[in-house]
Amino acid sequence: MKKGYVQVYTGDGKGKTTAAFGLALRAVCAGYKVYIGQFLKGMNYSELKAPEYLPNLEIEQYGEAHFVHNDPTEKDIQRANEGLDKIEKIIMSGDYDVVIMEEVNVALLYGLFDIERILHIIKNKPDTVELILTGRYANKKIIEAADLVTEMKMIKHYFNDGVQARRGIES
DSSP, X not given: OOOOOEEEEESSSSOHHHHHHHHHHHHHHTTOOEEEEEETOOSXXXXXXXXXXXXXXXXXXXXXXXXXXXXXXXXXXXXXXXXXXXXXXXXXXXXXXXXXXXXXXXXXXXTXXXXXXXXXXXXHSOTTOEEEEEOSSOOHHHHHHOSEEEEOOOSOOGGGGTOOOOXXXXX
């Protein structure tokens, strides 16, 4: 890849993670090496099996086995910062062609780390690394720093009718 850009997938609609994983699949199939760091996630999602099928894909979770709602614990903050330290090294190494910072926007919203660190990563990443940031509530500074921003807007969702996350579709 000659030039890597910064993409943001945000909004209240379903599909941000799905879009990022679709891009990861496309990149791996084109011969690129992909790393996905999942902030706020420590649960067993179906996509964690993807590296078994896609050898140039690596996924790590930087969260606990619970959802963070407004009041993160010290452990949530610690795990997020350890993950941010790791993913920053991975990005700056240039060893991966595509790096996805999944749910980083929500981690910022909950104050798990400072936005200036993310802006520093965006500004200083190697030119050859494509960087994708996902999650609702993307900060305006992140949107301004990005090259591409896609907003997923919820029009209708069966969750509102009581349908829980389904294995292989939402989890």
